[in-house]
Amino acid sequence: MTIVLARIDSRLIHGQVLEAWVPYCKATCIVVANNEISPVQKIVMQAAVPSKMHVYIDKISEIAEQFYHGKFADERVLLLFSSSHDALEACRLGIPVTRLNLGNMHAGPGKLRYTSTIAMNAEDIDNFQHLTESGVSISVQSVPANRETRFSKLLKRKIPEC
Numbered sequence: 001m002t003i004v005l006a007r008i009d010s011r012l013i014h015g016q017v018l019e020a021w022v023p024y025c026k027a028t029c030i031v032v033a034n035n036e037i038s039p040v041q042k043i044v045m046q047a048a049v050p051s052k053m054h055v056y057i058d059k060i061s062e063i064a065e066q067f068y069h070g071k072f073a074d075e076r077v078l079l080l081f082s083s084s085h086d087a088l089e090a091c092r093l094g095i096p097v098t099r100l101n102l103g104n105m106h107a108g109p110g111k112l113r114y115t116s117t118i119a120m121n122a123e124d125i126d127n128f129q130h131l132t133e134s135g136v137s138i139s140v141q142s143v144p145a146n147r148e149t150r151f152s153k154l155l156k157r158k159i160p161e162c
Contacts, residue, residue: 003096006089010105011043012037013055013080016103016143018105022053024144028080029054033063033090036084037151048109060086064093084120084127092132100131102140102151125155 004025009017012032021027030049033114034057037045042057051054054075056066066072079097083105091097105111107119114120116142121129128138128151138151 002076003079003098004076004128005101006081006087006097006099007101007103007106008081008084010082010106011104012082017078018048020049020143020145024080025076025078025083027053027058027076029064029072029075030078030080031055031066031072031096032080033060034080034086035059036082059087060095061093062091064095067095084124084131088127088130089133091101097131097136099137099139102138102154103142106107113142115149141146 003025005021006077007017007021011017012034013030017030022030025053028042030053032045032055037057046055054064058066079090079095087097087100101150104117105119105124107113108121111119111121111124132138132151139148139153140154154158
């Protein structure tokens, strides 16, 4: 099993992931680890993925179990989280993430905007610091054609208003 991309994108499965990241990474499988997906959201996301590609959507603990038991052993996995909290929980449960791509984190109350697609609050930054301390390399890159920016540089560029 190879995680070819672990990404935080609050939109989870959408056109940018399917049209840009899947071909770029040569992913054979999309795995969504999220505790809040409704059955309807799950059906909609599964329907968006081409039939030749495997897709697994489940709670973070269930996805961690599947990784542990080798379910994705023959896959090139594109792993999606909707938040920093989900990514941290997944790593703590043993999902082998070594690199994390920040793609899209929606603005909201108490969040500061750091790029046009990344808004974070103190909890997000704390979660990322825990991930970094555990050996995860974090960067921002919306699409493969964009330049990758290291998380440490991102913190220096906050835009005051969301």
